[in-house]
Structures are given as structure tokens and as C-alpha cells.
Amino acid sequence: MTKTSHTVEKIGGTSMSRVKELRDTLIAGPHRQNNLYNRIFVVSAFGGITDLLLEHKKSGKPGVYALFSNADDDHGWLDALTEVGREMSKAHMDVLDHAADRQSADEFVRDRIEGARSCLFDLQRLCSYGHFRLSHHMMVIRELLSGLGEAHSAFVTSLLLQRHGVNARFVDLSGWRDSAEVDLETRIKQGLADVDLTTELPIVTGYAQCSEGLMKEFDRGYSEVTFSNLAALTDAKEAIIHKEFHLCSADPRLVGEENARKIGRTNYDVADQLSNMGMEAIHPKAAKILRRAEVPLRVTNAFEPEDPGTLIDEAPADVPSVEIVTGLDVVALELFEPDMVGVKGYDTAVLEALRRHNVRIVSKTSNANTITHYVEASLKTVRRVSADLEKLYPSAELQVRALAIASVIGRDLSGLKVLLRGLTAMDREDIEVLGAHQGPRRVDVQFVIGRDHLGAAIKTLNAEYIGQAELHDAEANLVKKRAA
Structure with a gap:
């Protein structure tokens, strides 16, 4: 990867469902005509896809993973996996306009869904022998399934941007059909090895397959860990998280928009306290990675690209204040x-x-x-x-x-x-x-x-x-x- 001054930016799943809108504003809008590149985008799966692949984050409704782990027969998880494929297709049909792009996305989904289906069948057959236990492989299955969503959204986003004239590049860190076992640092470095940030816009999967097993420690917080490691390893100028809202003094839905204000500037100490209260600006272990690498974090509203958002670094407050x-x-x-x-x-x-x-x-x-x-x-x-x-x-x-x-x-x-x-x-x-x-x-x-x-x-x-x-x-x- 060509060494340059760049940012690493993450787009969450809910915002990804509006990626077509983001194309014309945040990613390649008018204010970006002269500084389109020198950015790395890390993307989550389209909204709701990871819930279908694993389990619903709030209600706990079982997805493919939960149904497979408790399967009395194959019909439950098989039907759920088929449903994931349908929902993925719906997601990219809403995003892509060109017939060739839609066909490419359909083929991508078909390959990944059928590949996952074959893998789960093979694992079931293997575990029908007494020497193998399905429970020993469930974390690997969880990671395999989770990676499907990020790979799909990153691939579709790269197609969308390429059609728009952006030299976007799909960077798949999910380890799909890769027999090599490497650590996270190696996975990231290999994925970006020949990327030229001055002329290319990498769209990177939020999930990265590695020997450490991200989900074993971070479960569904893995995308922020991939994001922060990527920023640290590439010595980014800033790490930026694009959310659907600003980091505010209080929840605008509760106190009213007129009574909430954008924070604008704070530090990692405050970010830790927010995480403790379940209001994560970023996963606490991801924040630790950025802090150690001395990479500042910025949290912005994805749909207000000209607003600088809130900067989080190590700086103390100029004056005492409630934030x-x-x-x-x-x-x-x-x-x-x-x-x-x-x-x-x-x-x-x-x-x-x-x-x-x-x-x-x-x-x-x-x-x-x-x-x-x-x-x-x-x-x-x-x-x-x-x-x-x-x-x-x-x-x-x-x-x-x-x-x-x-x-x-x-x-x-x-x-x-x-x-x-x-x-x-x-x-x-x-x-x-x-x-x-x-x-x-x-x-x-x-x-x-x-x-x-x-x-x-x-x-x-x-x-x-x-x-x-x-x-x-x-x-x-x-x-x-x-x-x-």
C-alpha cells in the first residue's frame, strides 16, 4: 500500500441501507470532487442482515446460526439461509440500478449462500461420526456466517461506486475459500498490499477472518475492531465513524432536538464512560487500539457530510463542563x-x-x-x-x-x-x-x-x-x- 496521509472511515449497518444516498453526499458528493481518495471505508452488513444470519440483536429471534446450533432437522436453518439470500438480493436491488451490476450482485450472493450451505452440510456429515463434536466448531460457523453480510455489502458498494465513476476496490478480509490461517495484522496487510490510496477507494469488509477469532472476544462488535486495527496499522490521520446521528449531549428523541446539542470535542476517557453506560461511541477495546496508536477518532452524522461532527482524542478540557x-x-x-x-x-x-x-x-x-x-x-x-x-x-x-x-x-x-x-x-x-x-x-x-x-x-x-x-x-x- 502506498504510504500517504489518509483516513479510515466506518459506515454502520443502518446507514449502509441508505448507501445510495451516501454515494451522492458522504462518499462522492460535490464537496469531494477534489479529495475523493486517500480514504479507506470499512462497511457493516446492510441493516437487518446480520440479525438474519445470527440472531436478532434485540429480540433474540434465532437466525441461521441459532437454528443450526439447535437443529433437530435441516429445514429450519436451510429455510433461514434461503431467506438471507432473498433479503440480500432485495437490499442490493434497492441500491443498484444497472442490470449488469444487479446480475453481478446476484451471482455473488448465490456463490456465498450456496458455499455456506455446502459447508454446513459437510460439517453435519463430519459430526455424524463419534470423533467429532459440532459444539467444537460453532464459533467458526458463527464467524463464517457473519462474514457473508459484510462481504455482500462491500461488494455491492464497490459496484455502486464504480458505476458512478469512482475507482472503488472491493477488499475482502473475510477469508472466503482461503486455506491459509493468518493473524489479523497479516490479514489486513495482505488485503491492502497493492492498494494505491491516491487513486483507489478501498471498500473493506467489517469482518476479518483471522487466527485470533474476532467473534470469540468481541462477538458482534468485531467491525469496530477491524476498523480500529486498520487505522492503527496504516497510521491513519483520523479514524471516522459515520452514524445516523451526531454524538449529542442527550438523546434528542427523549429531550427534544431543540434541547440536545452536538458535543463537538471530547476525549477517550469520556468515550469509556459512555461505553460503560451502554451508549457506545466505539467498542472500548477498539478505542484502546486507537488510543495506543495515537489516532484520533471522529464521530459524524453520515447524512451531514460537511459537518465535522465530534472529535475524540486525548486532549483535556479547556474549561470544566458537562458534556x-x-x-x-x-x-x-x-x-x-x-x-x-x-x-x-x-x-x-x-x-x-x-x-x-x-x-x-x-x-x-x-x-x-x-x-x-x-x-x-x-x-x-x-x-x-x-x-x-x-x-x-x-x-x-x-x-x-x-x-x-x-x-x-x-x-x-x-x-x-x-x-x-x-x-x-x-x-x-x-x-x-x-x-x-x-x-x-x-x-x-x-x-x-x-x-x-x-x-x-x-x-x-x-x-x-x-x-x-x-x-x-x-x-x-x-x-x-x-x-x-
Whole structure:
């Protein structure tokens, strides 16, 4: 690959379903006539395709993978795979206008779907012998199926752009029919080995097949890991994620567009806090890769290509300010044990039980005889954890409650009295605060509330910090104008 100053840019699945629109704006719009190249695009599958291949991300409805792993017969997963092929065809028919391009895309889908079908049949036959276990191969199958969606969208996007006069190049990192086993770095370097970024626009699959097995560690967050590794390995000027919306001070759908503002500038510390609250600007491990490589991250609205979006780097804040208010439904697991005072080991036991049930911790508080973990999991799962701990500590009192956390986040919250103002504002709105926490680093303040109050709490906190800040800014500007 020719060494040059370039960006690595990622387009998510929902935005990919509008790639034809993006062609005329973000990718090859009028403002791009003189700087079309020196970019690498990493694309996700078209919206909904990965759900059909694996399982629905929100509802859990089984896709090809889930049906294959639990198959009593072949009809379920076979029908599901056929349905994937149909949906892929619908997706590219909506994007491609030229008959030759549509035919190429149809042939591509047919080859990949039939190839996957043959592979799954062969694996079933192999595992009919006692020496082989299907369970040993399921992660490989998950990766194989997932890669189908990214390969399809990248291929179709390259066709779309080529027809538009762009020298786009399909770069398939999915390892399709590749017998070599290579690590992620080698896979990326091989894929871009002879690419000239000054004259070509690579369209790269978000999934990369490698010996490490991306899905084993990142599951469906793999595309951001591919994206961040690609940016780091190619020494990109910037890594850019194009979303359907700006990174805002609060969810515009909740607080109203007029009450939310684009963040504009923040750092990786804030990105970590957002990830912890389930509002990922980027996968935390992907952010770590970019941070170590000293590659800044930019989050933009894909459909407002002339807006620079929000830059995320290592820079501290110029002045203290609240940057974002967000929230998350959690389950509180409270262990009260009077005998805990002065005794070590209780915390370790709780952590081990949570790890065993694969429960993610959002926050934690403790005092002399009580440990409370706020976790992101179902009530059913947390009750299993509670049952394990009751056996271990029969004299302890355990309580499981469905609650929520509203979090106020910023690079520097010092001197803003965030905790006091938040408690006062919510008391004014009759929102009961069950707990509150502020660490000495002053990057976030968390308020524990009932789930029914989360929306109201976010609106209240957003009005208190963001609305007040904008009011003060307006007043300051007015004073400056009068002085002038």
C-alpha cells in the first residue's frame, strides 16, 4: 500500500441501507470532487442482515446460526439461509440500478449462500461420526456466517461506486475459500498490499477472518475492531465513524432536538464512560487500539457530510463542563452481611459469581457491611447469582431490584457542583434518588433511581446542566456585544 496521509472511515449497518444516498453526499458528493481518495471505508452488513444470519440483536429471534446450533432437522436453518439470500438480493436491488451490476450482485450472493450451505452440510456429515463434536466448531460457523453480510455489502458498494465513476476496490478480509490461517495484522496487510490510496477507494469488509477469532472476544462488535486495527496499522490521520446521528449531549428523541446539542470535542476517557453506560461511541477495546496508536477518532452524522461532527482524542478540557447526560436500566444486587466488617473475601466471591454467570458490572458501591453491584443483565440471571451467594453466605441478606442509573459525564466536572445540583433538580421534580456516586477524578456522577423515572431524570439533568450552560453562554455573548 502506498504510504500517504489518509483516513479510515466506518459506515454502520443502518446507514449502509441508505448507501445510495451516501454515494451522492458522504462518499462522492460535490464537496469531494477534489479529495475523493486517500480514504479507506470499512462497511457493516446492510441493516437487518446480520440479525438474519445470527440472531436478532434485540429480540433474540434465532437466525441461521441459532437454528443450526439447535437443529433437530435441516429445514429450519436451510429455510433461514434461503431467506438471507432473498433479503440480500432485495437490499442490493434497492441500491443498484444497472442490470449488469444487479446480475453481478446476484451471482455473488448465490456463490456465498450456496458455499455456506455446502459447508454446513459437510460439517453435519463430519459430526455424524463419534470423533467429532459440532459444539467444537460453532464459533467458526458463527464467524463464517457473519462474514457473508459484510462481504455482500462491500461488494455491492464497490459496484455502486464504480458505476458512478469512482475507482472503488472491493477488499475482502473475510477469508472466503482461503486455506491459509493468518493473524489479523497479516490479514489486513495482505488485503491492502497493492492498494494505491491516491487513486483507489478501498471498500473493506467489517469482518476479518483471522487466527485470533474476532467473534470469540468481541462477538458482534468485531467491525469496530477491524476498523480500529486498520487505522492503527496504516497510521491513519483520523479514524471516522459515520452514524445516523451526531454524538449529542442527550438523546434528542427523549429531550427534544431543540434541547440536545452536538458535543463537538471530547476525549477517550469520556468515550469509556459512555461505553460503560451502554451508549457506545466505539467498542472500548477498539478505542484502546486507537488510543495506543495515537489516532484520533471522529464521530459524524453520515447524512451531514460537511459537518465535522465530534472529535475524540486525548486532549483535556479547556474549561470544566458537562458534556453528556445518559442513562441505563440496571439490576441492583445488594449483599448485606453484618459479619463482613473487617473480613476480606466477600467482594471476591460476589465478583466470581457475576463472572460465572457472564454478568457485566456497570457500577458498584460498598460500606462496612454492604456491597451493592449495579449490573446490566436480566432479573432472571441476577437471581441465579443471588441464589449462588445465598448458598455461600447463608446468614447474609440478598436483595435484587430493577433500577436505573442516570449519568452525567464530562472531561472535567470540577467546580460545577454536579452532585448537589443534580440532587436539587431531581428533588424539585419529585424524582426520588436512591443513591448517588461521584469519584475523585470528576469525570462522571451517577444517580440511582427507579426505572420509571429514568426518562424524566435525563430530561431534568439535561435541562439543569446543558440548558443552563447554553443560557450562560448566551448571556455572556450578549454582555460582550454590549461592551463592544
